[in-house]
Amino acid sequence: xxxxxxxxxxxxxxxxxxxxxxxxxxxxxxxxxxxxxxxxxxxxxxxxxxxxxxxxxxxxxxxxxxxxxxxxxxxxxxxxxxxxxxxxxxxxxxxxxxxxxxxxxxxxxxxxxxx
Amino acid sequence: xxxxxxxxxxxxxxxxxxxxxxxxxxxxxxxxxxxxxxxxxxxxxxxxxxxxxxxxxxxxxxxxxxxxxxxxxxxxxxxxxxxxxxxxxxxxxxxxxxxxxxxxxxxxxxxxx
Numbered sequence: 734x735x736x737x738x739x740x741x742x743x744x745x746x747x748x749x750x751x752x753x754x755x756x757x758x759x760x761x762x763x764x765x766x767x768x769x770x771x772x773x774x775x776x777x778x779x780x781x782x783x784x785x786x787x788x789x790x791x792x793x794x795x796x797x798x799x800x801x802x803x804x805x806x807x808x809x810x811x812x813x814x815x816x817x818x819x820x821x822x823x824x825x826x827x828x829x830x831x832x833x834x835x836x837x838x839x840x841x842x843x844x845x846x847x848x
Numbered sequence: 849x850x851x852x853x854x855x856x857x858x859x860x861x862x863x864x865x866x867x868x869x870x871x872x873x874x875x876x877x878x879x880x881x882x883x884x885x886x887x888x889x890x891x892x893x894x895x896x897x898x899x900x901x902x903x904x905x906x907x908x909x910x911x912x913x914x915x916x917x918x919x920x921x922x923x924x925x926x927x928x929x930x931x932x933x934x935x936x937x938x939x940x941x942x943x944x945x946x947x948x949x950x951x952x953x954x955x956x957x958x959x960x961x
Contacts, residue, residue, distance in 0.1 A: 737891070766949075775954065789948070837892070837949065842890075
């Protein structure tokens, strides 16, 4: 299995631009999670999906952030407009079940820099 | 609310020495506990997990962790550290009611030759 695949690995953009991060979960995994990692706040859960349906988006920082999962093999996290404080590493993870009885499989992350 | 504390931000050990990374959790009932490792530029990889039963759990790469309810701790140990173990280690907890895995702030491990 190729694991969770995220693209791009690095993204540099200017403030105000739209940014789209992409994720392909492991085939057969029906849970997908988006996390953000920063030095100041550590790893934060932004949103998670079950069977392509958003279940909990309470971690999404504000309306500038949106996430979609149009099918079982693809998800996007969009920031519009982007701001310098959005600079972070964004991870996608997938699992076969609820977190407490199955481990998360993480992608290698997208390092976003907003100037 | 559940939370995780990793009191050591940075630890340096010599290769071949033993290692213990501390983790304390806050949760009213028995939590589900995890240790993950993150190598530079990589995502997190699961080392081991505790759900119930034997309080000493074995993981990959020769790591083990012990759940101590009386101390609300889940410390990670390895008897002999290898240079390839240099990475950042995260403890995480889930109370079971939600899918919100709460991570600690991480401990960065450096290994001296």
